[in-house]
Amino acid sequence: MAGLNKLTDNGSFTLTSGVLDRDPIKMGAGAATANAALSGFVKSAAIEMPRGLRINVFSPGLLDISAPKYGEWFPGHELVSKERVGLVYKECGRTKHRKSHYC
Numbered sequence: 001m002a003g004l005n006k007l008t009d010n011g012s013f014t015l016t017s018g019v020l021d022r023d024p025i026k027m028g029a030g031a032a033t034a035n036a037a038l039s040g041f042v043k044s045a046a047i048e049m050p051r052g053l054r055i056n057v058f059s060p061g062l063l064d065i066s067a068p069k070y071g072e073w074f075p076g077h078e079l080v081s082k083e084r085v086g087l088v089y090k091e092c093g094r095t096k097h098r099k100s101h102y103c
Contacts, residue, residue, distance in 0.1 A: 004049075004050070007053055009051040009052055009053070010052040010053070010054075011053055011054070012053070012054040012055070012056065012092065012093050013053070013054070013055040014055075014056045014057075014058055014089060014092040014093065015038055015041075015042060015055070015056070015057045015058070016058055016059075016060075017034075017035045017038040017039060017057050018031060018034075018035045018059055018060070019059055019060070019061050019062075019077070020032035020035050021033075021035035021036035022035075022059075023077065025073055025074055025077075028073075035059065038057050039057055039059070041057075042055050042057040056092040058085075058088055058089065058092055060080045060084075060085050061074075061077055061078055061079065061080045062074045062077050062079055062080065063080055063081075063085060064079040064080065064082065065082055067079055
């Protein structure tokens with residue numbers, strides 16, 4: 001994990017994933033596999049973090065601003081506002097917990 005030397009003690013990594021490992025779509029097997037891999041990586045990496053470092057994965061649903069372009073691929077998916085996504089990213093940087101975030 002090359003980034004370990006870039007963070008100060010008690011710093012935090014936040015990775016971005018997606019919902020397709022939990023809420024799949026047609027033609028989304030590759031993306032679902034990548035989403036699941038990131039989730040598994042974060043769970044395993046979290047227990048190896050030195051110096052109080054944290055790692056989180058954030059998996060938002062389809063952003064409302066992306067719906068015009070990608071919405072037809074995500075029938076039935078609830079849209080997430082960019083404001084909500086911003087708030088969760090802030091929480092990822094502040095929290096002392098290692099966890100996954102969904103919205």
